[in-house]
Amino acid sequence: GNSVTQMEGPVTLSEEAFLTINCTYTATGYPSLFWYVQYPGEGLQLLLKATKADDKGSNKGFEATYRKETTSFHLEKGSVQVSDSAVYFCALKNQGGKLIFGQGTELSVKP
């Protein structure tokens, strides 16, 4: 079956530190991969996506590359800010429309 595994949080970083949140997946076929972000008290927003192998999604300084050989879609940012503090969800979607989410990783950035 389809599943997504993320690194456990919480992750605590100082401002301007480098961020990596690991995400690996198991899927049949050729899924699309997504990162969603949830800021405190809000719903989920799409952060970035990649729809085929070797695609790189990027937005707001975050990026992730669809690696089919390692079944991974790790999220990275070179220099985090306090405003990046949020919960990050990795997700996959096959044809059929259902999103499969990881358990979420909480990021806390300290000034």
Add this chain to the structure above:
Amino acid sequence: DVKVTQSSRYLVKRTGEKVFLECVQDMDHENMFWYRQDPGLGLRLIYFSYDVKMKEKGDIPEGYSVSREKKERFSLILESASTNQTSMYLCASQTGEGAKNIQYFGAGTRLSVL
């Protein structure tokens, strides 16, 4: 911009009450979804709908039902609320069923059942 609106941000209900959570989207999307979010478990799909009057069970439908009488509105119903249904509920909508299509989420309803 796509807008998915959930009618309440916070709700407090008593055990045994019938609870309605309402969700409206303004982008004429065919597909709508209800999830619950619990710490350490991520989002789990309760029910979804591909069209008016159509519904499909998700991964955890027990204790819930849904209604989709109009394309823009998707309601989640707790027939008899229980304390284990205390959670954050998120509604989403999406156009089409393709793997590339994006789901758009509402702000969520935090439900407490006492």
